Amino acid sequence: MDAVLEKSEFKQPKRLRGLQPTLIRQFFERALPDSINFGLGEPDLPTPDFMRREAARIAVEEQNGYTSHPGLPALRKLIGQQYPHLDLGLSDVVVTCGSQEAMTAAFLSIVDEGDDVLLPNPSFPAYDACVRIAQGNPNYYRLPADRDFAFDISNFRSQITDRTKAAVVISPSNPTGKVLTPEDLKNIADALKGTGIFLISDEIYSDLYFTERPHSASEFYDKTIIVSGLSKSLSMTGWRLGWAASKVAEAMRGIHVLHGFTTVCASAITQKASLLGWTDEAEAFKAHAREVYQKRGNFLVGLFKSEMGLNATSPEGAFYTMLDVRELGDDVEVAEKCLRNRVITVPGIAFGDEAKGFLRISFCNTEDRMVEGVRRMKNALQ
Numbered sequence: 306m307d308a309v310l311e312k313s314e315f316k317q318p319k320r321l322r323g324l325q326p327t328l329i330r331q332f333f334e335r336a337l338p339d340s341i342n343f344g345l346g347e348p349d350l351p352t353p354d355f356m357r358r359e360a361a362r363i364a365v366e367e368q369n370g371y372t373s374h375p376g377l378p379a380l381r382k383l384i385g386q387q388y389p390h391l392d393l394g395l396s397d398v399v400v401t402c403g404s405q406e407a408m409t410a411a412f413l414s415i416v417d418e419g420d421d422v423l424l425p426n427p428s429f430p431a432y433d434a435c436v437r438i439a440q441g442n443p444n445y446y447r448l449p450a451d452r453d454f455a456f457d458i459s460n461f462r463s464q465i466t467d468r469t470k471a472a473v474v475i476s477p478s479n480p481t482g483k484v485l486t487p488e489d490l491k492n493i494a495d496a497l498k499g500t501g502i503f504l505i506s507d508e509i510y511s512d513l514y515f516t517e518r519p520h521s522a523s524e525f526y527d528k529t530i531i532v533s534g535l536s537k538s539l540s541m542t543g544w545r546l547g548w549a550a551s552k553v554a555e556a557m558r559g560i561h562v563l564h565g566f567t568t569v570c571a572s573a574i575t576q577k578a579s580l581l582g583w584t585d586e587a588e589a590f591k592a593h594a595r596e597v598y599q600k601r602g603n604f605l606v607g608l609f610k611s612e613m614g615l616n617a618t619s620p621e622g623a624f625y626t627m628l629d630v631r632e633l634g635d636d637v638e639v640a641e642k643c644l645r646n647r648v649i650t651v652p653g654i655a656f657g658d659e660a661k662g663f664l665r666i667s668f669c670n671t672e673d674r675m676v677e678g679v680r681r682m683k684n685a686l687q
């Protein structure tokens with residue numbers, strides 16, 4: 306009997322302990338009906354018509370079985386060509402179910418129990434969770450709030466130890482909307498040179514930039530693993546098309562094997578339709594998305610200033626701005642008040658303590674919806 310009882314006392318494996326849904330999701334799930342969504346980072350522009358039609362045609366006309374684990378060769382070739390400086394072969398690219406899978410697989414492939422992984426503070430909360438799942442220890446370099454969350458090389462350098470196995474960079478950034486300059490990337494490469502540390506470069510927002518196209522960290526540092534996808538640039542979040550790409554063969558081998566055992570392959574329909582992701586039509590859509598998000602970002606930052614007297618960071622890419630609400634109190638309480646008045650935001654603390662006192666605001670909304678959102682926020686907070 307005792308033995309049976311003992312057996313039934315399930316203890317969650319160490320790798321899962323303490324993991325919870327992110328504050329981003331927690332706020333979203335509690336939203337009242339007809340809330341304005343400044344919370345989720347999900348493009349609201351419709352998925353381009355040419356892509357929808359192609360997927361529909363493929364589903365109706367073709368047999369869609371498994372593809373090879375790392376994905377259709379033609380698709381891997383197109384992805385590889387996006388990084389001409391790396392001269393990628395087919396085995397250097399794995400097509401995944403969104404960049405999220407690529408990121409998780411990258412951490413699991415290189416991080417061992419007890420390894421340190423250097424993450425930006427503030428940053429996308431999934432990094433911290435994935436490092437823990439890989440049984441590594443998340444460490445942080447600061448992007449100082451009082452310097453508009455700009456990259457700070459001295460802080461980055463100061464956090465590297467002999468236990469650091471990997472570091473993460475993201476440009477344009479979720480949550481700050483800031484872009485790493487070529488000088489920042491060169492400084493990072495200099496800091497990592499000779500250490501053997503892997504660099505994971507999250508480039509999921511790389512097509513959504515408002516001045517010059519952001520550079521990839523892989524142009525500066527050899528041991529870089531790129532994770533990216535079509536979710537944000539072509540409004541294809543639910544289609545689940547991402548990839549990992551790198552010249553680092555030992556990391557790609559791990560990602561390839563893990564991907565095969567977790568998902569077998571990304572959806573064949575999505576992969577085949579995604580062959581249109583680099584056509585002139587697709588490039589025109591990406592250019593349109595850049596224009597729309599840039600205009601909206603400027604509009605929303607101006608609105609916060611004129612209507613509420615609040616400062617927000619000026620976005621350089623992606624679709625996020627950080628709104629400074631320090632004068633209004635604790636960011637979680639401010640976000641709660643907004644939520645009660647039907648506006649979803651995300652408290653900065655969700656991304657790390659450097660963003661405490663800020664709200665991350667996503668501008669995946671029409672101008673009319675943003676005007677209404679700011680009006681509701683003003684009512685709730687003033």
Ligand SMILES: Cc1ncc(COP(=O)(O)O)c(C=O)c1O
Pocket residue numbers: 346402403404405406429475479507509533534535536542546547
């Ligand atoms: C910084 C960042 N990386 C990765 C992802 C994952 O995107 P997906 O799996 O749809 O490619 C997201 C989604 O919000 C993100 O913001």
